[in-house]
Amino acid sequence: TGRIATGKGAIGTVVEESWFGYKPNSNPAPDFEEAGVELKVTPYRQTPRGIQAKERLVCDMLNYDEEYYKTFETSAFWVKCACMLLMSYEHRDGVPKVDFTIDKAVLFQFPDEDLEVIRNDWKILMDKIKAGQAHLISEGDTMYLAACPKGRNSQDTRSQPFSPIPAMKRAYSLKSSYMTQILRRYIFGDEPCEKIIKDPAALRTTSFEDWFSAKVRPYVGMSRTELKARLGVETNAKNLNELLVAAMLGVKGHLSNTEEFQKAGIQLKTIAIEPNGSIKESMSFPVMNFCAMMNETWEESALYDLLAPTKFLFIIFQKSKDGECYFQRVKFWNIPAEDLEEV
DNA sequence: ACCCTCTCCCCTTGGGTCAG
DNA sequence: CTGACCCAAGGGGAGAGGGT
Incomplete structure (x- = not known):
């Protein structure tokens, strides 16, 4: 995996070739530890309105007791997902998974303007934990980076540092609406939407x-x-x-x-x-x-x-x-x- | 020409399931 | 435990159809 760190442009091709035609599910997930690259596979759909992410992208478990005292840079989310190798495939209803093929693989790093929003989202989550409200977190609280449920059910809880109330297990995730934009803009290179904030x-x-x-x-x-x-x-x-x-x-x-x-x-x-x-x-x-x-x-x-x-x-x-x-x-x-x- | 209402369908949310 | 995938419920929008 040493090569991963250097030839940015080539990586996509190399990985794409070596993965092309393989079942997304059947391979062990390699972790490019040394290069700090996280491998993620994500499905999309072709709809009348263009490409659409099928699901949110789950990044890493959110440990309420460990995250709140960190900075964004040392958070579990950023440590793991600052740089991701995003591999996407088209999901088609009725087609067996075996027939899906990876059609894009892109080394993705967050654009500056997105990062500022994500940084704020992270702070919102941490503020809730610090206020003893981890059990009140909802995906609607944030813009791009959300904390999605991740447990057997809503009774599957874990402790939080500033309240005795157990909170639902949650994981860092990138909202599907945001993933759609990533796919359209950075993976498939559609025209960007107009931005409200021009200066990140x-x-x-x-x-x-x-x-x-x-x-x-x-x-x-x-x-x-x-x-x-x-x-x-x-x-x-x-x-x-x-x-x-x-x-x-x-x-x-x-x-x-x-x-x-x-x-x-x-x-x-x-x-x-x-x-x-x-x-x-x-x-x-x-x-x-x-x-x-x-x-x-x-x-x-x-x-x-x-x-x-x-x-x-x-x-x-x-x-x-x-x-x-x-x-x-x-x-x-x-x-x-x-x-x-x-x- | 316009409006209102009703239905259908798509999409998101908040989970659940399963294999490694 | 984690990552990938699956699913039901419900809201909301689009479009049809009827009334004025």
Whole structure:
């Protein structure tokens, strides 16, 4: 494996050739210890919308008692997965596994802009452990790097350092939405999506969500008419509110199509509040719950039971009596994991 | 032409299973 | 124990179909 460390370009070819035509499952997994390369095999699907990762990529077990005092650089995740040899194959329904062949093998290292997000994700996980909330961790907490369940069942738990409550066994994993982006961009070389954050260094001192909020803050309280003039938006499309926020960030296309939203799988919802405080647009959830959420008391609301742990971005406009619409705020939100004992 | 509703299907989540 | 694979439930979006 000495050669692995040197000839970067050749590795893919060498490994690809030696692996091509073999069953993904039947070979012992080599660990290129000396070169610091982790071998990962990951399936994808061809869908009408392009290549899609079939599963999240599980990296390494998350030991709550051992990880929290480390730095990102010494964490089990980074030590093992800083550099991965990603081998992918197409999964086709109904085709026996034996017939799947590895069609791509790429030595993958995280791009800087992704790394800043992942670093933040890692910190979010560690902060939860330090707060004695390892049992409340959910995949919705983070953007790219998540802690996915990894046990026989939810009763398969392990200890955590700052709480006597046992927490579900979990492993570091890269979300499937993020894997899809990796496959499309770095493995198959599709055109990249538009990025919201052009300068990776911007996230060194702040989180994506805080950066986003700060970027949008100067426009709070402005009317749609004023925003359209100021931002050069000329449409009256139904999704005007979304387009306005996109313009605030300097995004030309749809917010939901940007790299960050795609990779993190963030759901975008615009909300228009009527002059009387009610919400007109029909949503998947009852209106009353939105009102509760607006008052910041949503933590006790019944929404807990209803929503999957997905991250949301709410774009909130307030209508006034004269028919004008004012930008009020944006809010990132996701459901923290339920404490099972409360159910 | 537009809207509403209903259904179907795809996708993600949160697991489970199994072999080495 | 770990890595790879499998699966059910449920939400949400797309599209069909009907009403105005």
